[in-house]
Amino acid sequence: MPNFWNVVNDVIQEADVLLLLLDARLVNETRNLEIEKRVKNNRKPLIYVITKSDLVDRKENEKFRKEINPCVLVSAKKHLGKTRLRQQILIEAKRKGIEKDQVTVGVLGYPNVGKSSLINAMKGRRAASTSIMSGHTKGMQMIKGDNRIMFLDTPGVIPFREKDWVKHTLIGTIDFTKSKDPDLVVMRLMEKFPGMVESYYKVKKNEDLEEVIEEIARKKNILKKGGVPDMKRMAREILKDWQKGEIR
Ligand SMILES: Nc1nc2c(ncn2[C@@H]2O[C@H](COP(=O)(O)OP(=O)(O)OP(=O)(O)O)[C@@H](O)[C@H]2O)c(=O)[nH]1
Ligand SMILES: [Mg+2]
Incomplete structure (x- = not known):
């Protein structure tokens, strides 16, 4: 930027x-x-x-x-x-x-x-x-x-030395299409707002956050070949819904 x-x-x-x-x-x-x-x-x-x-x-x-x-x-x-x-x-x-x-x-x-x-x-x-x-x-x-x-x-600015890309993705400074590891960002989101993502997609809470994302992927039929949940693609979808203000 x-x-x-x-x-x-x-x-x-x-x-x-x-x-x-x-x-x-x-x-x-x-x-x-x-x-x-x-x-x-x-x-x-x-x-x-x-x-x-x-x-x-x-x-x-x-x-x-x-x-x-x-x-x-x-x-x-x-x-x-x-x-x-x-x-x-x-x-x-x-x-x-x-x-x-x-x-x-x-x-x-x-x-x-x-x-x-x-x-x-x-x-x-x-x-x-x-x-x-x-x-x-x-x-x-x-x-x-x-x-x-x-x-x-004015154009938006971030503090000079701030390199926290996970935070920048949550804020929307980095948009969901460009996030390298969307699953990491989604897990931070779930830690920050316990239960919010789960209740939006109507899945059970689970201490294992990766399993939550997988569960949502199964529900939404976002799967890789062989029927395995596609974590990254699902996480990107979740980020999109978050950045658009749908999840709250
Ligand atoms: N729900 C909701 N969304 C908002 C509100 N204000 C802005 N948005 C959304 O936030 C996004 C960014 O809005 P902008 O006004 O372009 O933000 P900006 O700070 O000018 O962004 P830059 O120019 O890129 O720095 C858009 O998708 C807006 O629709 C609000 O009051 N409520
Ligand atoms: Mg603007």
Whole structure:
């Protein structure tokens, strides 16, 4: 993936207020301390925005509210939290003494967390291009939200030295078609959310996670020659359903 940090740095300079978007299913995993540090060094206000809140129980995310502040829960898909977010942006701008008619808001985060989708939801129509494939937005894009707010969409970035490809596949930074060992990722998913995959595919829980994947493959008839469950192909299908937000 190309290095987009130069775009992110420019946006941090340019914006009055920054949003750091976090995926509701992986809030801690999508925090980016490098972005947070850069925003802080520039003395700009930062609002944490938990996206895709339609994919989790509300209760799940309430606990994060205490740790990360200020924090707004949104769903671009269901159009939730938009008014709260708008208010919070204007509050932060005022607190910072920004007197301009129009506040410039930089939208930052990991690839695929829903930056472009949120901007579209705030605007009320499609203006920023979105995709299930990560790395979709490739440069900065200015999009007028309304007469008070101008959004700057950015390409997603991951911390410099972070090489955790399993985590990146869970987040969707690496998409399911490109994952080398999808079975390892699915096992991490099952460890993180016990019972979720099993209940989605309606199979019994089993301490042996490989057997769970095999069981699902048998049920779905995803088999190799000779009728043996095709673990890798099944795991890739599971990842696809996860990345598309079907499994929850
Ligand atoms: N369920 C659900 N899915 C969402 C929501 N917001 C975005 N998505 C999905 O997440 C995927 C990525 O959305 P984008 O808006 O393109 O994400 P991005 O952060 O701009 O991604 P890059 O430009 O690649 O960094 C798409 O498949 C969207 O449909 C949401 O609120 N709920
Ligand atoms: Mg985008």
